[in-house]
Amino acid sequence: xxxxxxxxxxxxxxxxxxxxxxxxxxxxxxxxxxxxxxxxxxxxxxxxxxxxxxxxxxxxxxxxxxxxxxxxxxxxxxxxxxxxxxxxxxxxxxxxxxxxxxxxxxxxxxxxxxxxxxxxxxxxxxxxxxxxxxxxxxxxxxxxxxxxxxxxxxxxxxxxxxxxxxxxxxxxxxxxxxxxxxxxxxxxxxxxxxxxxxxxxxxxxxxxxxxxxxxxxxxxxxxxxxxxxxxxxxxxxxxxxxxxxxxxxxxxxxxxxxxxxxxxxxxxxxxxxxxxxxxxxxxxxxxxxxxxxxxxxxxxxxxxxxxxxxxxxxxxxxxxxxxxxxxxxxxxxxxxxxxxxxxxxxxxxxxxxxxxxxxxxxxxxxxxxxxxxxxxxxxxxxxxxxxxxxxxxxxxxxxxxxxxxxxxxxxxxxxxxxxxxxxxxxxxxxxxxxxxxxxxxxxxxxxxxxxxxxxxxxxxxxxxxxxxxxxxxxxxxxxxxxxxxxxxxxxxxxxxxxxxxxxxxxxxxxxxxxxxxxxxxxxxxxxxxxxxxxxxxxxxxxxxxxxxxxxxxxxxxxxxx
Numbered sequence: 001x002x003x004x005x006x007x008x009x010x011x012x013x014x015x016x017x018x019x020x021x022x023x024x025x026x027x028x029x030x031x032x033x034x035x036x037x038x039x040x041x042x043x044x045x046x047x048x049x050x051x052x053x054x055x056x057x058x059x060x061x062x063x064x065x066x067x068x069x070x071x072x073x074x075x076x077x078x079x080x081x082x083x084x085x086x087x088x089x090x091x092x093x094x095x096x097x098x099x100x101x102x103x104x105x106x107x108x109x110x111x112x113x114x115x116x117x118x119x120x121x122x123x124x125x126x127x128x129x130x131x132x133x134x135x136x137x138x139x140x141x142x143x144x145x146x147x148x149x150x151x152x153x154x155x156x157x158x159x160x161x162x163x164x165x166x167x168x169x170x171x172x173x174x175x176x177x178x179x180x181x182x183x184x185x186x187x188x189x190x191x192x193x194x195x196x197x198x199x200x201x202x203x204x205x206x207x208x209x210x211x212x213x214x215x216x217x218x219x220x221x222x223x224x225x226x227x228x229x230x231x232x233x234x235x236x237x238x239x240x241x242x243x244x245x246x247x248x249x250x251x252x253x254x255x256x257x258x259x260x261x262x263x264x265x266x267x268x269x270x271x272x273x274x275x276x277x278x279x280x281x282x283x284x285x286x287x288x289x290x291x292x293x294x295x296x297x298x299x300x301x302x303x304x305x306x307x308x309x310x311x312x313x314x315x316x317x318x319x320x321x322x323x324x325x326x327x328x329x330x331x332x333x334x335x336x337x338x339x340x341x342x343x344x345x346x347x348x349x350x351x352x353x354x355x356x357x358x359x360x361x362x363x364x365x366x367x368x369x370x371x372x373x374x375x376x377x378x379x380x381x382x383x384x385x386x387x388x389x390x391x392x393x394x395x396x397x398x399x400x401x402x403x404x405x406x407x408x409x410x411x412x413x414x415x416x417x418x419x420x421x422x423x424x425x426x427x428x429x430x431x432x433x434x435x436x437x438x439x440x441x442x443x444x445x446x447x448x449x450x451x452x453x454x455x456x457x458x459x460x461x462x463x464x465x466x467x468x469x470x471x472x473x474x475x476x477x478x479x480x481x482x483x484x485x486x487x488x489x490x491x492x493x494x495x496x497x498x499x500x501x502x503x504x505x506x507x508x509x510x511x512x513x514x515x516x517x518x519x520x521x522x523x524x525x526x527x528x529x530x531x532x533x534x535x536x537x538x539x540x541x542x543x544x545x546x547x548x549x550x551x552x553x554x555x556x557x558x559x560x561x
Contacts, residue, residue, distance in 0.1 A: 020067050022046035037070030039063045093117050096386055112395055174283050200263050214250050221246045301499060301512060301523055305560040309350055312554040316340045322548035322556060323405060325537035326365040326373060333537055333546060334373060336362035343375060356391035364407035376407045397429030408452035410459050411473055417449040422461055435475040444469055444477060451535060455494040462489045468502055479517040486511050491536035503533040505550055530557060
């Protein structure tokens, strides 16, 4: 199988008919005759692409075969690099996860897995021709669907731009309406000012004229008094009385003028308007919804029926004590039984299907993948368990707060309750942050964090008091769900329509909240006879709420709503 020799290429345009066509060129809708074949890339190459292939650092070491050698070879041996360790070849097969890995993956992440073999040691009939054809059809189908989905996303970008412009117009309309209303209030205020000042000016002008006339009368009386001595007694008496009257009227006018004082104009602002405009947080709320979210409307939850399910197994040595419930992606439920140190899986009819023994009592569980759950144990360990045909322990990591209830898987990270905080760590056990205080240094939790549930972009954490706290991925409080009817709030679960269910251990009840944080009342009350309610799990496919009590109890309870 020679690798040297001159490279030749034939280019006859798009209509040329070649037996072997260059793979990269064909992807660009160009037909070039292939002269080489790359074993690692599984691609035929023309002269130009082969030359580039040898120059690029990532592929310069690849083995190139002449096209005839590649065509005549019965089997082309290729090596595939590991997705997680690009410098290593895929050589191993893990039967537990039904996937191929490099030796480093097996050594670090799959040490506890069963049925791990070298690929070269696997039976030669692993792959059937029907399997290849089926996978080819499936690959083409998913490719076509991805292309269609990608086009839909591109259309979504265009539609979002149209919606953005529409919202901008709406915002502008709000500004114009408010501005026009303020201008109207301004015009009315100016008109009122002008009218008031005009009325006062008119009165002042009248008073000025009256005062001027009075001054004239006083001056006349003064002039007459200067000649009163030349008058006879009768005339003197008359003028004296007239002058006294003039002086009396003048004094009265002066007294009235001084009592009124100087007229001033004053404007008293309507404080309500400024207060409203300066205290309102925004013009409106901008949000995006998926088509599925648009179709979801909040349901009215009422109890239709209540059932009791016996969950004790023959090999259980103790009475059951269910510390947590977990809903899997396929709609089935897993229970954490602390006293019997195991997890129990229910089937679709809520009967015990199987179990997985643990070394310590489980305090909390959550779903981390389609076929995997994480279980927090009382010895400060989190074990990852495979959920397949059987239940099997995969690996474990060390954490803090093993005796505390509460674990959630959110955005690829584990959120775990501790005695006074929520610790966020990676799936390998590295502590990323502790959430305890808000930005002002005040404690977030009234008591201590308990069970958790993921709802959209938040993690809801009950805090053993009168409700729960909704935390964003950054650890900032988004909202609080609290009600005076709750005490020692432990359990939390969220339905598909966003309804949040919180259980009160001391108040023996369940209180509901809508997705925007408004209390919707009690679903379960003390009078219904279920005491010490703790973990909750809402099963959407069955429209029911599964709950357990915080005491030794061989039963769980199904509430159909």
